Amino acid sequence: MEQRFDLTREAQDDGGYDSTNEDDQYSKANKKARYDLTSKGKKNPYKHAKADKEIFRSETAMEEGRKQRLNLLSLSAYDRHKQLVNTYQLYHVGATKGLARDKSRDKRDIDVIREHHKFLWDEEAEGGEESWETQLARRYYNKLFKEYCIIDLSRYKENQFGMRWRLEKEVVIGKGQFVCGNKKCDEVKKLRTWEVNFAYVEEGLKKNALIKCRLCPECSYKLNYTHKKKDLTKKKKRRTKKKKKQKKRRDSSSSSSSSSSESDSEESKAAATAKAAASDEKTAAEIWSKPAEREEEKSRDDVFNEFLEDLFV
Numbered sequence: 001m002e003q004r005f006d007l008t009r010e011a012q013d014d015g016g017y018d019s020t021n022e023d024d025q026y027s028k029a030n031k032k033a034r035y036d037l038t039s040k041g042k043k044n045p046y047k048h049a050k051a052d053k054e055i056f057r058s059e060t061a062m063e064e065g066r067k068q069r070l071n072l073l074s075l076s077a078y079d080r081h082k083q084l085v086n087t088y089q090l091y092h093v094g095a096t097k098g099l100a101r102d103k104s105r106d107k108r109d110i111d112v113i114r115e116h117h118k119f120l121w122d123e124e125a126e127g128g129e130e131s132w133e134t135q136l137a138r139r140y141y142n143k144l145f146k147e148y149c150i151i152d153l154s155r156y157k158e159n160q161f162g163m164r165w166r167l168e169k170e171v172v173i174g175k176g177q178f179v180c181g182n183k184k185c186d187e188v189k190k191l192r193t194w195e196v197n198f199a200y201v202e203e204g205l206k207k208n209a210l211i212k213c214r215l216c217p218e219c220s221y222k223l224n225y226t227h228k229k230k231d232l233t234k235k236k237k238r239r240t241k242k243k244k245k246q247k248k249r250r251d252s253s254s255s256s257s258s259s260s261s262e263s264d265s266e267e268s269k270a271a272a273t274a275k276a277a278a279s280d281e282k283t284a285a286e287i288w289s290k291p292a293e294r295e296e297e298k299s300r301d302d303v304f305n306e307f308l309e310d311l312f313v
Contacts, residue, residue: 156223161223
């Protein structure tokens with residue numbers, strides 16, 4: 001039978017052959033010592049407690065602040081301002097309302113005019129020491145057309161009317177003069193002119209003024225609902241009739257005077273022609289009644305002397 005040779009047994013018994021991949025007890029002890037040195041001092045993060053959240057937040061805030069500071073220092077002044085404003089608006093929504101300017105006291109020109117407006121201004125007081133608001137309201141008043149007014153008849157049963165002067169566009173379209181002066185009426189036929197004693201309260205004082213307005217028959221009824229106002233259209237018609245009569249009389253008198261003047265002129269012309277004819281006849285008779293004048297003949301010496309005088313002059 002064949003005998004088998006066991007190398008491991010031979011190596012253990014004699015120590016002749018050994019495998020390099022096998023470690024002895026000495027090498028294992030050295031490896032274990034090295035491993036203990038490297039792993040000494042390490043802690044398991046899962047077994048030990050973490051730091052407080054406040055510490056973590058402060059550290060992260062400090063790190064983020066450093067980054068932002070470096071970023072801001074690298075920007076220009078204008079870009080830095082824009083970034084700060086945008087960041088503030090992003091993280092504090094609605095906080096910029098406190099930075100807005102107070103507009104409660106802001107006034108436009110029309111607001112100043114409404115505060116200082118007067119229905120009638122005293123012309124004698126013009127030119128004194130006035131504020132710019134009063135001067136602006138007076139300048140606006142001077143540009144209004146104050147011949148006829150616009151009237152509000154919505155509360156005519158209570159004998160209360162609202163009046164104001166006309167604007168430029170209303171004058172252009174004829175509102176208040178050729179169109180009914182009522183605020184809500186556009187009638188153009190059979191308009192009548194009324195004179196109203198308008199009483200009103202202004203700056204705590206009672207005032208009144210005579211105002212003219214032109215209204216249609218329906219609006220005229222509303223105006224005269226409580227008592228009748230003074231009608232100016234009738235007087236105008238009577239005056240026109242009187243004027244027509246006066247014109248007729250003037251025309252008749254002028255025609256008679258013109259006819260008399262024409263007859264006088266014709267008589268004067270005839271007299272002048274008769275005088276001229278009589279003077280012509282007189283001159284003709286005088287010419288034929290006088291003897292004929294004979295021209296004196298000059299002598300030869302006289303003619304020669306005249307020639308010499310003309311030569312030496």
